[in-house]
Amino acid sequence: MQQHERKHKYRKQEEIDPLKQEETARKIAAKEAKRQQVIEDVKLSLKRRRFDRIAIENARSDIEANIRQKEIRDMKKLRGEKTMLQIRKDLSAIIEAGIKCICPSIIIPKKIKYDGRTTLTINNVKYKIKNNLHIVGWGKEVVTMSSAFEKVVGKQLKRGFIVVPRKSISMMWNFPEAFPKLDSRITFVEAGMNGQPDEKTVEITQKIVNYCKRLKKRDLLIVMLSRDLDDLLCCPQNTITLKDKLRVLNRLKAANATLEEINIVRNKLSAIRGGDLARLAYPAKIITLFTSDMLAEPLEQLGGGPCVYDPKNQKALAILIKYKLVDKVSQNVRELLGESGSRKMRADAQLNEKKRYKFVQQYVIACNADAIECMAREALKLGLSPLKLNSTCSGTVEEFAQEYVKIASLMILAVENKITKLEMYEQMKESPICPLTDRKVWEMFPTKDKWSLGLCLLLGGRPTFNLGENSGKSGPNQELALYFSLYWYMRTKQYPILRGYTVWFLGGSSYGRDGNTSASGAFGYKSLATDIHPEYEKAKSIYKTAFLKWRKLAEDKQSESRIVKARQTMKDAEEMKKRYAAILPERVLRENNTNLFFSSINNGDELLQLKRENYYMLADVGDLHVIHIARFQCNCSGTCHVDEDRIYADRDYPVNRMLSATVVPVLQYCCRVAAPKSL
Structure with a gap:
């Protein structure tokens, strides 16, 4: 019987490249380190939120305890x-x-009414709605404003985007009045860092810009704004970066430029300020709701004027020339500021004689005058x-x-x-x-x-x-x-x-x-401030008497116990004198x-x-x-x-x-x- 020799096939072992293996291990380690960093960041964030919640609860307990003690x-x-x-x-x-x-959760239902059908009334002005409402907004106060608004209009709201400062969302859950609907159609996004815009700010604002571009003529866009939005309402033009924009604005501040001048330059560098949001959302109708401490405040200054017309001419370049900053900015910034005007869009044909957009309405939803009206009613009671x-x-x-x-x-x-x-x-x-x-x-x-x-x-x-x-x-x-x-x-x-x-x-x-x-x-x-001076003079007199007594005992070489006791009395009197001196009206006002x-x-x-x-x-x-x-x-x-x-x-x-x-x-x-x- 013929034996067939079996040929054993050996699998050729792959050659291992040490450099490639080392690079793979390094990538795995980097990914694992990044994963661990994310885990640590989440843990730290949760811990901070827990501490914030505990601090709020402790503050509430302290207030209640102080009220009881005061009673x-x-x-x-x-x-x-x-x-x-x-x-x-x-x-x-x-x-x-x-x-x-003037709390948003209280004043919004008072000033904005919905009949449950097709009519929305804002400050006695009626608007027809039918699943065509959209909300965008910036600012901490806008959290409760938008939540209260959604509770009024219900399912008529299609979608919304609200940009808020860091920690605003976690803080919101400590206050039941601020809770949005469980099935809310509003997306809340935290942005900004230490009072400055960051890449997250630009990213979410660009998303809002793209969303508003898709609005139609039948849509009604609600824009909510609160004060101090420089770190939230930020979206530089495509030709410049966020760093370019911040560098220009910081140099203007260092040169002591006025707020109006800084806003002119900021609007020119922005893709959303100076009326650009209205230009992009047209032909949709726009309603701007904001809080203000000054009814007489120019509308152009409110929230950077995202829905207020700005020609965006060469005033911005003239301001840089005035402060000798033209050579200290990038070429892209110079070219942008040198443009003769904003790119003409269809919305710019919808201006009235006051250079305001016909399709934009603005309402002060809460102001000092509202508060004073309520104060008057309480005084009558x-x-x-x-x-x-x-x-x-x-x-x-x-x-x-x-x-x-x-x-x-x-x-x-x-x-x-x-x-x-x-x-x-x-x-x-x-x-x-x-x-x-x-x-x-x-x-x-x-x-x-x-x-x-x-x-x-x-x-x-x-x-x-x-x-x-x-x-x-x-x-x-x-x-x-x-x-x-x-x-x-x-x-x-x-x-x-x-x-x-x-x-x-x-x-x-x-x-x-x-x-x-x-x-x-x-x-x-009347006597609040003047009461302190007699008590201070009395404390000075007591200290002087105690000091002279201690020195007399020391000079006469009296017993050590008497000297020690007199010295302590003097120190106590001196401490009391310092306490009164620290709260003299002229001193506390100066400091x-x-x-x-x-x-x-x-x-x-x-x-x-x-x-x-x-x-x-x-x-x-x-x-x-x-x-x-x-x-x-x-x-x-x-x-x-x-x-x-x-x-x-x-x-x-x-x-x-x-x-x-x-x-x-x-x-x-x-x-x-x-x-x-x-x-």
Whole structure:
């Protein structure tokens, strides 16, 4: 039998390339490292969100605990103190009513109505809708604005895109009022980093641009905007990069260019600002909804004007020439700025005589005037007589205080027949800080029979206020309250008849936080600032006496125990003197540290604290101010009137004041408060 030799076939082993294997291992390691980095970033993000949620819950618990402690303290107050407490309570209720009513979740359903069929009404203007609604928007306030809007229109909304700052979405879930619908058709995207636009900002804005390009004539586009959108509303022209745009704008800021000049250049470099969003969305109809602190603010400045016509001519290049920056920017930027005008599109043929797009309507959905209207209603409920003056005051904090003191004193002098209606009119008609129309000045002339339990002057605006790098904790309303106290005291020295009235000021931020503090604002009245100086002089005297006693004991070589005890007494007195020195009004105003002043006196009662930690829900439309004027008789049996040129303490009504962690019993001045005396 023939044996067949089996040929064993050996598989040829592949040659292993060490370099290729090393490169593969390196790629795998890089991918794994990237994966681990993503995991760590997610863990860190979740941990931060958890800490933020815990911080919010702790803040809420602290507020509730502080409210309970304050209620216990208030129950122990004496009659005169309770009258002051009632004034604080009434003024706080008035300010909080104004802040609450402009919350997007409250004001949107009031100003926007849907009949459940085909009619949408915005500020009494009707629009026909039928599954043709779209929303785009930028800003933190727009989160709650868009959610509230979707709850009104329901399934009529087809789709929406809202761009918000980082952490806005995670923070939203801590506030039930801000919750969007579970089946919401709105996509919320976080963008921007440290107040600057990033690539995510450009990416989502470009997506919105592409979406708006596909809209038809039957579509209705809702554009929602809030203030300060420079880090969110950003989409450079295709020929330049984000870095190019930021480099130009930063150099303009460094050259001290005006905000208007910077906006002209920003619009020219943008593919969405200066009316470009409207150009791209045409022929769709556009409705712009925004919050504003100034109704008189030029529409071109609102949110960068994405739906407001801008010719985008060579003004931008002229601005760079003015600041000698032409040679310091890239060639692409120079070419773009050198273009004679924007690329003509069909929408540019739809301009009216005022150079505004006919297919675009703009509405102020929330402003200071809305808040003041609600404040007036609350004042009436409290039996006070409200007088709405101006919601768009402007100037520095000190100018605000001077103007408010002048207005309050003129009202009193007029009701006391010390000045005529014409004299009052002449002094108030041309105010640069708080301009009033002729009709308003004539109508506001006070008469005794209309004051009820007191007169409430309602105003608002946004005082110029800057915190330096070395500033302490402060806010425009706290500084305004302290300045008001100082100027009102000086005014009463000038016009003694004003001393027969109790005048209080309260300023609060519509955003819920005043400056860099957790307080919303502060109270101001005549003796608020001047009370500190007598106590400071007393502390200086106590320290001087303690120092001399210690030195005397040391010189006489008395027993060591007596010297040690005297030295400790001296140190305690010195510490108390420093604490009073730190809260002298002129010092805290100079150092922008007024929050220390208000936190250190009367257990912080002179600070306005909102009852809920709901800052996320609030709209930033400026500051709200109320001046309360009433004629009261004093509680101190006339003691404080013995010498009008000297401040007297009401020793029948002591109040505890707190300096840092140490509670020191001192006397609070009577502030001329008691039961109202009929006029």
